[in-house]
Every structure is written in structure tokens, then in C-alpha cells.
Amino acid sequence: MPNPYFYLMVLPESFYTRADVVQIARELLGKKLVTVIDGELTSGIITETEAYAGPIDRASHAFGGRRTARTEIMYRNGGVAYVYLCYGIHHLFNVVTHVKDSPHAILIRGLEPVDGLAKMMARRRKEQLTPLLTSGPGALSEALGITTRHTGVSLQGPEIFIQQGIEIPGKDIIAATRIGVAYAMEDALLPYRFYILDTKFVSKGKGL
DNA sequence: CAGCAGATTGACT
DNA sequence: GTCAATCTGCTGC
Numbered sequence: 001m002p003n004p005y006f007y008l009m010v011l012p013e014s015f016y017t018r019a020d021v022v023q024i025a026r027e028l029l030g031k032k033l034v035t036v037i038d039g040e041l042t043s044g045i046i047t048e049t050e051a052y053a054g055p056i057d058r059a060s061h062a063f064g065g066r067r068t069a070r071t072e073i074m075y076r077n078g079g080v081a082y083v084y085l086c087y088g089i090h091h092l093f094n095v096v097t098h099v100k101d102s103p104h105a106i107l108i109r110g111l112e113p114v115d116g117l118a119k120m121m122a123r124r125r126k127e128q129l130t131p132l133l134t135s136g137p138g139a140l141s142e143a144l145g146i147t148t149r150h151t152g153v154s155l156q157g158p159e160i161f162i163q164q165g166i167e168i169p170g171k172d173i174i175a176a177t178r179i180g181v182a183y184a185m186e187d188a189l190l191p192y193r194f195y196i197l198d199t200k201f202v203s204k205g206k207g208l
Numbered sequence: 209c210a211g212c213a214g215a216t217t218g219a220c221t
Numbered sequence: 222g223t224c225a226a227t228c229t230g231c232t233g234c
Contacts (some may be wrong), residue, residue, distance in 0.1 A: 037215070059215070061230095070229065088227030090216050107215055138216050148228095180215050205216080210234085221223075 010156060016078035021097045025051035026175075026194050028095070031169040033111060035160050041174040042120045043145075044134055045165050048110030048195040048202045051116050052094070052180045054103045059184035059192075062103035074103035074155075081160055083141070083151040090138030091147045095155065095162075109179070109193075110201045111140045115172040117207035119143070136203040172197040177207030 010033065018024060034043040035133040052060040054074075056077075061071045061084070073082045074096055082094040082105050089165045094105040109133040113120055120143040122131055141147070146160065153159055175191040182188050188208055 004222055052215075061215080066230095068230065084215090086218055087214065088229080092215065094215085109215085132218095136216070178215070183214080203216090211231090211232085213231090214229090217226090 005035040013079040025049040032163040032165040035144040042116030046112035047199040058187040059181040092139040132202040179205040
């Protein structure tokens with residue numbers, strides 16, 4: 001990475017439109033997720049992701065080609081946000097990948113805070129900087145100010161974008177089963193969850 | 209249309 | 222470890 005602007009580079013749309021959602025989920029580790037919402041810049045390094053492989057994945061909201069008002073965003077061309085409400089309370093942020101009509105998505109589950117610490121703590125009503133600030137999909141969305149109103153926004157900014165970040169060696173990437181998808185039967189066993197070895201910023205839940 | 213489960217979190221026993 | 226919070230969408234009457 002000789003380019004001095006490497007760390008500022010916003011990932012181009014071509015990063016997201018590729019076909020292999022599992023590979024993209026792996027590559028997102030170490031990248032920097034940035035939001036500029038309410039005039040406040042907040043960001044963090046992505047530490048945990050999960051791939052959802054469209055129509056053939058029983059764990060995906062788009063399994064079997066299901067289309068609803070909520071999932072329609074996943075059928076768009078890659079490089080936009082899919083944010084949905086879970087348990088009626090938590091806003092879960094996903095990155096849409098592949099091309100139009102191929103509903104792949106990657107759930108961002110963990111983040112190591114970098115910029116806008118004070119704002120993130122205020123949004124999360126925390127006095128201390130603890131891993132709980134941005135560990136878990138609902139928690140990081142709240143810290144970054146992401147809500148369902150951002151579903152469909154472009155990841156080229158200006159509100160949400162992802163920059164080139166730090167290089168994660170292959171030996172430091174752990175593959176595991178996804179969390180909370182026991183209902184997906186055999187697909188719950190797929191190693192579609194990735195996180196950085198030894199990071200404190202991973203969700204507490206366990207896979208199978 | 210009622211009932212229920214869910215890609216979760218945090219408060220409490 | 223248990224449980225409530227409360228929106229979306231699926232299932233079944």
C-alpha cells in the first residue's frame with residue numbers, strides 16, 4: 001500500500017458488486033466504516049461480519065427469492081445499505097452485494113471505535129469506553145446513528161461509506177457459524193461468520 | 209385478523 | 222440464567 005491516500009480511499013462500487021458474498025464478508029474485516037449523521041462524524045474498524053447468501057441461504061431474509069417491502073433493498077445493485085428493525089427495537093446494518101436481482105447482504109456485527117468517541121458514547125448512553133459500545137449489530141448501529149431511514153442509501157456517501165482500513169493477515173481471521181440462525185437448519189452450520197482473532201469487539205452470542 | 213418468532217440487548221433474579 | 226421491549230412478516234383460522 002504505497003499510496004499515501006490508501007487509508008482514505010472509499011471502497012468503490014466494484015468492491016460490492018462482485019459475486020462472492022462470503023469472500024467480501026471476509027475482506028470487510030479491517031475496513032473502516034464511517035458515518036456522517038447529524039453533522040457528526042463517527043467511525044470504526046470492522047471486526048466482525050456475517051454473509052447472507054441470497055435465495056439459496058435459509059438464514060437470509062431473501063431465501064427462496066422472497067420479496068417484501070423490507071427486503072426489496074437487497075435486490076438492488078451492490079453498494080447500498082440494507083437496514084432493518086430486529087425485535088422491533090434494534091436497527092441492523094447490512095451491506096448489499098452482487099448485482100441487481102441477486103439479493104446478497106453482509107451483516108456488520110462488530111466495530112472497534114476510531115472517530116467520534118464522545119458522540120458514540122452519548123448515543124449509547126455510556127460513560128465509559130467499553131467493548132459494549134460497538135459490539136453486536138444493534139449496538140454499533142446505535143453508536144453510528146444508523147437507523148432504518150438509511151436503508152437504501154449509497155455506500156459512496158455522504159452519510160455512510162466504507163474506507164480502506166488496516167490489513168488483517170489471513171491467520172488472524174476466524175471463520176465460524178452465524179449467530180441466532182438455528183432456524184436455518186443445515187445452513188446454520190455454514191462458516192459464514194468472520195471475526196478478527198483476539199479482538200474485544202465481537203458480539204457475545206454463540207453460533208452452533 | 210390473531211398469534212408467534214425473530215440476523216438483539218440490557219435489566220434483573 | 223430469565224425476560225421484556227415491540228416492528229415485520231409468515232402461518233393458520
